[in-house]
Amino acid sequence: MHGAIDLGGTKIEAALLDENLVPIRRHRIVTPNLDYDDLLAAIGVQINWLREQSSDGELSIGIGVPGIVNKNTGMTLTSNLPTAGHTFRKDISKIAGYDVPLENDCRCFALSEANGGAGENFNKVFGLIVGTGIGGGICNNGVLTAGLNSLPVEVAHIPLPATIVKKYNLPLNSCGCGRTGCYETLVSGPGFSKLAKHMVGVDISVENIVSRANLGDLDMQRVMAVWIELYAHMLDMIQLMNDPDCIILGGGTSLIDGLIPKLSEAMQKIALKNTLGPELLLAKFGDSSGVRGAAMLPLEKLMKNR
Ligand SMILES: [Zn+2]
Known part of the structure; x- marks a missing residue:
């Protein structure tokens, strides 16, 4: 099982994908787009939801965001979210308990379509x-x-x-x-x-x-x-x-x-x-390509660039 989170300016969608990277369950919540701590808490809710969906609580998670994610610092710049000045990736990883890859959503789309798309x-x-x-x-x-x-x-x-x-x-x-x-x-x-x-x-x-x-x-x-x-x-x-x-x-x-x-x-x-x-x-995967690409981020061969 794979998990993915599509973080948008209005909604945060968590998707559970099967071993073939087909989304099988989704969970949407409204994006708290004013306060950074509220935003982190909402991502925590989605990470917990994803864990509850997997039988043993263990699954890899990748996150797609509409902005620029600095691969060295994890800082994320996006016009619709209050992430400026924060080490977003590190803070999310702290909540998750392990390193969670974050990537621009258009790049997630390219990744998805280049692999099996x-x-x-x-x-x-x-x-x-x-x-x-x-x-x-x-x-x-x-x-x-x-x-x-x-x-x-x-x-x-x-x-x-x-x-x-x-x-x-x-x-x-x-x-x-x-x-x-x-x-x-x-x-x-x-x-x-x-x-x-x-x-x-x-x-x-x-x-x-x-x-x-x-x-x-x-x-x-x-x-x-x-x-x-x-x-x-x-x-x-x-x-x-x-x-x-x-x-x-x-x-x-x-x-x-x-x-x-x-x-x-x-x-x-x-x-x-x-x-x-x-x-x-x-x-090939239309609207699902974003979460599919985000779910692929933790895959080992792709980790070297992030
Ligand atoms: Zn312009």
Whole structure:
């Protein structure tokens, strides 16, 4: 049995997974997001719940968090949780009684998809989540790469391409990271809606943009085409910088019908000459990939990087 905790800004989900890393039971509680000690106590509740689920009280636990986890200090920076200045990983490990690995949730997603997931048969796997936010992780031969700051791949906060911004007269909106005109501001789920607002002047959800475009609404088809073009440029940049064998797409926007063929076609138009493009694939484990990857963190061969 394996245990995993998915720590989010609004909920903390504990998941018990069987020997094949399939989630079999889940337990959700609200995240105390104002007080650090309350947050630690809530994680303690979930650790205890997981232990109660296993017959002998013994199971490994890994935790996925939406932020940057410094691999040396265990300090964790995340905009929605009161963890700044605390040695979060050490404090959680104290509660658990053993060293609990903590990792960024996008990197957990990449780890999951590279091992038994859509990226199983590839060497260099890039996992990319495009949902409320955007983030990625890279696995080489099933092992997460570890950098200086233990950053996920922060493609979200790279500036939009000037050529496309100029071509469609796109807005340079302020981003949650404190900068302006980042990819996340127009390519994330909320960014897609903002793009529609800018181009057509209506407040509309991603689901409705897509369904109206599919029904022949020309305005929404235009919005969709610009979003795909921006998204393809983001993928192209990932290719130019990382040259992965495949890019696995996850997050809410990955559910859009026909996304892969649209992105592949748009990528081919802008690809560097004489290069092979990475295979674009949808996540195999969908929403469960985060907890699946977190559950894999304590596995021995992966521990060396954390
Ligand atoms: Zn940003």
